[in-house]
Every structure is written in C-alpha cells, then in structure tokens.
Amino acid sequence: MTQMVDWDLAVSTAATLTAGGPRVSITDAADVVNELRRLTDVAEQHVAAYTGLSARIDHPPVQVVDRPDWVRSNVEGLQLVMDPVIEKIQAASPPKPSPLGGAVGTVAKAVGSKATGIQVGTILGFFSSKVLGQYEVFSGTPGRLLLVAPNVLEVERKLGVDPTDFRLWVALHEVTHRTQFTAVPWLRDHFLSEVNAFVDATDLDPDALADRVRNGISALAEAVRNPDSKASVLDLVQTPAQRAVVERLTALMTLVEGHAEFVMDGVGPDVVPTVESIRARFNARRGARNPLDRLLRRLLGIEVKMRQYAEGRRFVAAVVEKVGMTGFNQIWTSPETLPLAAEIQDPDAWVARVVGAAA
Template structure:
C-alpha cells in the first residue's frame, strides 16, 4: 500500500521545530517527574470519589514526558491507526513512485509542523491510538512553563492539571467500550471521505485558499475539518464532536468540583488560566482555530454546561447513565439542551437528584 505520510519525517520535524523547554536543573526535573506521578495517584482517588466511576480494566502508569517524546508518541499512534486508513482517501488509484516520495514527505513535514506547535501547548493527554486501553501522558516542560507564567503554586497547579487528565483516563478505563467506539467513528469518518463526489485533491486546493483567507480574517470560525469534510463525513463529525465535547466538559466539571476541596489556590489558578486561554496574537489565534484548538476551547465551556445541567437535574449517578452505551451518549443538539437528554434517557419526568 502506498505511504501517504512519511511518519519518520513527521517525528523528526516535530522534534526539530518544537519549542525548547524552560530552564530547570536535573534535580528540579527529577522532582517534577516524581511530583506529577504522585499527584496522578492522588487525583485518581479524588476523581473516583467525586464521579463514582472506577477503572474496570488495568492501565499502564502515567508517562511524564518532554515535548519531543509527546510528539513521537502521537506519531506512533497516528501511524498505527490513522496510517492504514489514509490510504483509502486515494481509492484504488495508486500514485507514481515520484509522486508518492514527494507527497509523503510534504505531508510528513506538515504533520510534524502541526505536532511541533501543539507540543508546546498541551499540558496532558490521554492517548488512545497506540494501544488498549490508552496511555496517560503529562508534558512536564509545558506544565512547569505555564505554572511559572501564571505564578501559580506548583503543587496546586500540578494537581489541578492531573485532575483534568486523570478524568479522561477514568472515562476510557471505567467505560471499556468507549475506546473502540471512538476508533470506530474515526474509521467511519475516513470511510466517508470518498462519498462526497469532489476529489480530495480539489478539497485540499480549496482548503489552501480558505487557510490564506483565515489568516487575513482571524475572526472567522473555519477549521481544517470544515475544509476537507464531505457531507457524509459531517454526520460522523457531529457524533465525534458531541462525544469530545462531553468528555472535555466532564473533565472540566470534575476539576472544578474537586478543586475547591483539595487545592487552596484553585480560584486564582482557574481565573489566570482562563485569561491565558483567551490570549494570543491574531496570527496565533488563526492557527489555533485552523488546527481545531479553538473548537476544543469551546467544547470545554459547552460540555461543562451540559454536564452541570444534567447533574443538577438527575444527580451524578443519573448523569453516569451517559456512559451506559453509545445510545445514551448525548446528541449534538442535546449539548445545549440537557432537558432533552434527560427526557430521552431517563424518561419525561426523570429521577430527582439524591436527597430531594
């Protein structure tokens, strides 16, 4: 099968272009790694007690990594899952040897450039592509850099980050069918790429124009996914968007619910971090939007509002019905209408929250 992405070049590009980390001594770096591992374990207990969700499968210990290792892990995951699917984008027509050689390197550099940008911004990730059930990653240089910029208490900030990322691990390990469902939707998205009539190359050419326009007009809302998706893909993307908004909002709800109980400076951290999320020069804001980062930021707020609304109506146990099966996941329209989800899953009346 043709290789459409030079994954080795993508990893090398990400490592070369990635930001350098903050200045820390070896002793400081060792202490940060140990602290993050310990706080991950502490966060896991807090998350389990707050949500009522506990892991149903064993999982590997957290990996505390630098930016280069984070990018390499993501390249390995993309190669494992996305690589075989990308070949379907060309259908049965195989490119010439020269076209393949040049094209795979171009896309390798492009993928590496995107990962290099993201490697300087991501604080943590639950990486699900590389293997079952997934791997929790914490990017130590980014965590240290942000806590310094915010002048935050290091332990408080690190525990705050761990609460969010451990919630994602809990979601995938307490709900064993979730990873397979997510990967199935990713495959369905790629499968639907050939059903839109317009050749992929034409969509990509159109995308270049949209990208250029977006840089000149940063206030727009177009992302890369908006550029390349076919009508058939939109239905899949709606389901993926609903899922990711739920998972991100749930993690935000948990960290805000647990935080005041265990993190003395949480209110200051949240306020400072929100200001950081909203900051950035016009070009950076355009890049964040084009890469889908702005969509993710909206998912935090929209998802948290949905989770809060459901918990307010049916309690945490009632909310956890969302993880009963793919059929109980919220539909895209329900994210702004918790009552609609409650009525569909719990019945028109819905159970009263505990204690009522």
C-alpha cells in the first residue's frame, strides 16, 4: 500500500511547531505529574458518586504526558482511523501509468504523503499546546486517559487560580469521559461503528475529491479575506451521506461533552472550593482569543466543539432537572436511547421519547 500520509513527518512537524511549555524545575514538574495522577483517582470516586455510573470494564491508569507524547499518541490513533480510508481510496482509484515509468495512485499523486504529513503535523502542533486532557478512544479497548501536564500548568498560571483546585476540576471532566466509556461498554463500539459508517460513505471518485479540495482552499482564502465568514473546512469535505453520519456523531459528542461539563461543575462546589471562580475565569479565557487564533479554531472545527460544550451542558441540565440523574442515565441504555440531533435543542422531546416511554 502506498503511504499517503507520512506519519513520521507529521510527528516531527508537530514537534517543530510545538512550544516547550512553561518553565518549571524538575522537582516541580514531578510534583505536578504525581498530583495529577493522585487527583485522577480522587476524581473517579466523586464522578461515580455524583453520576451513579462506575466502570464495568478494566481500564489502564491515567497517562500524564508532555506535548510531544500527546502528539505521538494521537498519531497512533489517527493511523488506526485513517489507514482503512486510505486503503478504500486506493482500491477505488487504481494506479495509473506515470510518464516517468511505473504507476502512481491518482489521489496519492495529487496530495502527496509528505505534504499531507506536514498538514497533519501542523494541526497537531496547534492542538498540542491547547489540550488539557483527552480520553483517547481509538488506540485500543476501552481507550486511555491522557492529561497534558505542561498545558494544565500553563493555564492555571495564566488564570491565577488555586493549582490543586484547578487540577482536580480538569481531572473531573476527563474522568467523566473515561467513566462514560467504561461504565457503558457498548458506547465505544457504537462510536467506532459511526466512524466506520463515515468511511463507508466517503465519495471515492477522484474528481469529486479534487473538487472538495479546491472548495476547501477557497474557503480558507475567503476566511482570510473575510474574518466574519462562517465557513469551516469540515463543512466542505463531506458527501451528503457523510453529513447524515456527522449529524449523529455531533449529537453523540455534544452529549458526552455536555455531560462532562455538567459533572465537573456539579461535583465542584463540594470538592473544589474555588470552582465558581475557576469557571468564570476559564470561560473568559475561552472568549478572549486573538483574531488569528479564532480563525484557526473556526477552520479546524474547534468552535463547533465549544458550542457542543454549551449546548450539551444545557441539555443534560434540563433533563436532570426534569427526571433526576437516574432518569437521565436511561440515556446510556442503548444506541436507540441516545439523543437525536433535534432533541439536543429540545430536551423535553427526549424525555417524552425515552423516559416517558419507559414509564
């Protein structure tokens, strides 16, 4: 199989673009790592008590990583997701004779593994200094929890918040994600099946792919010329069949992100005394992006992620207020009880369909 993404180049590109992180002594760095590990265990107990969910399958311990380690972990996950797509594209696009002799795959020739590797590395380099934590579901069952120590340290310093409170607050969010996937064992398989459905819906016609690439470049150019443009590159790389899958995936991700936001603040007052101050300063920081940062975030779809946090939190809060946490937890019964995209905006509709039907 011709390599369409130079993964090694992606890692090295990200490493070149990634800043080293805040200045800290070796002793202090070790203290941060040890405390994040300890607070992850503390958070797990609080999340279980608050949500009524607890792990039903074993999971590996938290990995406290630096920025390069986070990049390498995500490259491993991306390879597992993208390699099947690459195989499908190459199978549907037989190699054509090259004027220089031999055969060159149509799509591989058009894009180039090194160019794609640089693009992937550039995106990961941007993310590597932003992500505080992540539950990485692609690398194996049931997934693994990552906390990015230099980013946690950098943000807590910029916000001027209590370090232990902030670290526990972050751990509560990420541990909630781990709890979702370990307390609901079918959730990971369902998520991966939707990703596979997205792959199966990929338009493999080389001309159609080329058109979407050109449209993506046009969107980038328009966004640079017009900062108020609402275009996102992610909106331009989907076939109609893929959009249906993306709608379901968006609803699922809005649920899991909103649930984590709801839990981290709901647990907070009892165990994180400064949670209100942390939330206020954190939200202010989210809104105080420089124009270039906002542009990149919109183009990369991160603004969609921010909306998922807010919309998902509102959905979870509304359902819990109406039927309690036990009623809300019926959401984890099966894929059929997950909220539809329209129900995210109309929690009463979900309650009527799922909880009402059960009653």
